[in-house]
Amino acid sequence: MPSADEILQRMRAIQERREEAIRPLLALLAERSQLLKKLEELKEPYGRAYVMAEEGGWTPEELAALGADEPVKRPRRRKRTAKKPAANAPETGSPAAAVPAQGPAPAQDAPVGTGSSD
Numbered sequence: 574m575p576s577a578d579e580i581l582q583r584m585r586a587i588q589e590r591r592e593e594a595i596r597p598l599l600a601l602l603a604e605r606s607q608l609l610k611k612l613e614e615l616k617e618p619y620g621r622a623y624v625m626a627e628e629g630g631w632t633p634e635e636l637a638a639l640g641a642d643e644p645v646k647r648p649r650r651r652k653r654t655a656k657k658p659a660a661n662a663p664e665t666g667s668p669a670a671a672v673p674a675q676g677p678a679p680a681q682d683a684p685v686g687t688g689s690s691d
Contacts, residue, residue, distance in 0.1 A: 616644065616645060619644050620644035620645075623636065623641060623643065623644045626641070
């Protein structure tokens with residue numbers, strides 16, 4: 574039967590081989606992590622460039638033939654809306670003027686050319 578020292582030596586030898594076997598993987602994991610981070614940082618500029626190419630007349634099919642994949646993340650487009658009045662602008666009229674009156678609706682004149690003759 575081996576002594577405790579012999580068992581520890583074997584265990585250390587096994588552990589050293591395991592550590593040596595993992596070193597290349599650890600180095601590649603670190604490099605892979607950096608590359609994935611860089612790829613993530615390129616998604617938005619790539620999307621903008623792809624849209625600019627489309628706006629320049631290139632079709633998605635033509636771009637794909639050149640090796641340009643459609644971007645996963647396209648740039649956000651701002652919706653153009655009418656300008657809203659500033660929040661601190663003075664209001665015109667009273668707040669009650671904005672509330673419709675309750676009760677019967679006012680009578681409307683009949684359209685011209687319909688109804689009775691004079």
